[in-house]
Amino acid sequence: MTSLAAATTGWTLLLRTFMRRDRWQLLWWSVGLSALFVSQAVSVDGLYTSQADFDRAAATMEGNTAFIAMAGPARALNTTGGQVMWQAGAVGAVAIGLMAMLLVGRHTRAEEERGREELVRATAVGRCATLAAAAVTALAAVVVAGLLTGAGLVAYGLSFADSIATGAGLALCGAFFTGSALVAAQLASTTRGTYGLAGAVIGLAYGLRAVGDVGSPALSWLSPIGWYQAMHPYSGLRWWPALLLVVGALLATVLAVALFLRRDLGSGVLAARPGPAVASPALRSGFALAWRLQRASVLAWSGGILLGGLAYGSIGDDAGDLVGDSALTEDIFGAAAGDLVDGFFAVSLVMLALIATGFALSSMGRPRGQEEDGHAELTLSTGVSRLRWLGGQVAVCVLGTVLVVAAAGVGLAGGYAMVTGDLGAFERLTLPMLAMVAPVLVTVGVALLLYGVAPGAQSAAWLVLVLGVVVLMFGEVFRMPGWLRGLSPYEHLALAPAEPFRVLPFVALLAVAVALSLVGAFAFSRRDIR
């Protein structure tokens, strides 16, 4: 016992430091997770005005394999609680897993990689103090998130025991993924590697239960997310699967400690693989460098949004049944398009464009990151001119945006074609999706303008995306004035697939994007490099 105390000397001090560093992150994650669950309840109750309507929608959902694969086993889908667990359970488990992974990685492997852990370890703290403090920080975070979720659902008026179980199961999923992230941090020798391994565990857990829920239930029992869903909140609650999560979390943590004690500071159980000693012949320009730095992200976003598009596309034909016939539904989907299926796709196109904007803006944030890390200085001290350097990054951003948007369009049409066998969807959905490149590039233009003129304020470009989301979700509901909706670049294209493509708004948006970009590039060529 004394050795344990010695090994963790000072951990409470570290814990307080971590909590202080993370307090806002913790708050936002927890509030976000709880909002994810409670908002499902709100939207379900808003969408379906009668139980008959609700029953019909539930029957449609139960029959849709894509839905089951995405969300989980269909249980009590004609109740608010059943819908909450179904719609938010798996997603919430993934999200809390990511939160735990980021918290653990940030306080363990990242600190070690940057050499700060060495500094801490040289003071009067025990060898395991950081590990203990990081684990407790992540556990505290998942407990807070679970509590807020359970309390939120109870406050909304759902059954007490089931709501608490929903929150507790969520927290236990977080605890399990805290354990697996702790193991990953011992195995990998880099932060990226840690996130790669821990993320793979989360992805595997989600994938196993998706396959299991669709056809081979045994596989779902190999997944911690499957265990959570096997607790059956709101549909015959049982607590014993939670034990699997507790045991799993404990085993993973014990394994992590054992690995930790057997390795040196800074090393990982898996040695870092050496890379190429010489650069490939293609790596010889600013553009090639930018592509090399971003290609992984372009491919990941394209793959992810392709799956998202498939998901939207595969449920589109059922839109009429799924979304019910409340006034809210009319507001969101039906107002302009008239037909619910067309309305659903019109909204899906904008939704996917908004997601693609996430890629575009983070890509356009790269030059600033390069500048802050001193990489811009290194590149610009060679024969690369400023405009060529920036041009290479913008080119990769635009190219990547087109790829990501195209992937979304192919996914959307592919999903629809899979369900209906209607190959005309590629023309009716993929082409209008590609037109969405124009509004996305307007936000890129705003980001580029800010980068040139006021690089410190570049993140304000995300407000354009926020505005786009708000106008899409609430523009009709709150009867926003036309000029306000007009500020969102996503509101100007023809409402595909119901309306035919219009050239003028497309070209006008591109012109705005180009004009903003040119001003940004000009300002960049005149200002100091940090």
Add this chain to the structure above:
Amino acid sequence: MTTPPLEVRGLTKSFGSTLALDRLDLSVERGEVHGFLGPNGAGKSTAIRVLLGLLRKDSGEVSLLGGDPWTDAARLHRRLAYVPGDVDLWPNLTGGEVIDLLGRLRGGVDPTRRDELVALFQLDPTKRGRSYSKGNRQKVALVAALAADVELLLLDEPTSGLDPIMESAFQQCVQDFRARGGTVLLSSHILAEVEQLCDRVSIIRNGRCVETGSLGELRHLTRTSVTVELAGPPRGLEQLEGVYDLVVDGHRARFDIDTALLDPALAALVAVGVRSLTTQPPTLEELFLRHYGDRIESEA
């Protein structure tokens, strides 16, 4: 007469209300290694970044390899190589990739020379940027710079993370570079390195050049320590101009003297008769302290 590769006159640069460079003058001749000395925050890095066209000057004249670094940056950069003081590499590129990339962006690398330098600096080129230590990151940037076929090197504290063996390898490389006719601007804190390598030095303080010249010329401006044993008690030393900290102990004396005023002091000593004499030339440390040190500050 050819223009010097690097000529700065009256260069002023401010960031908001802080004046980083205040009418800085700096001239580096072709074929010399020029030491650029100054404490942290004196403006050395700012000056180099203006010379690279990364920062825009407020006023003054800057000429780099006969061109204007602000308008001609990319063209001029093909003829020079730069090593920043704080090297940060792309985390997912290996050292070898970075060396090749920077070389190609400058217009080409000689693979033989590159491999020689990698071996000389004992660099593992297969590691990724994020796993290099500070010293190894610096080696990557140094190898990339030294492998380049250029006429000017701008080195901003290039050896602050290197061990002594690598430091001597670095000095050899710089001397070879000069022997081939290259010009170097070397900003440094390591005075021994500057004494070893530099033909001339400029000392900068608060954004201004306070001293420039060859080490010999600069030594002239400072004091030599003299310890002497005489045939009789020393006479008249205390009245001499330029003598400081005189301690007389019987027939012995110890004092510091302005190097330019050695002659009359020696004459006074010879008049008594010198038994033994030790003089110590001023070190660069003393030169440096003369401009920055508290000791000399308080005397003034």
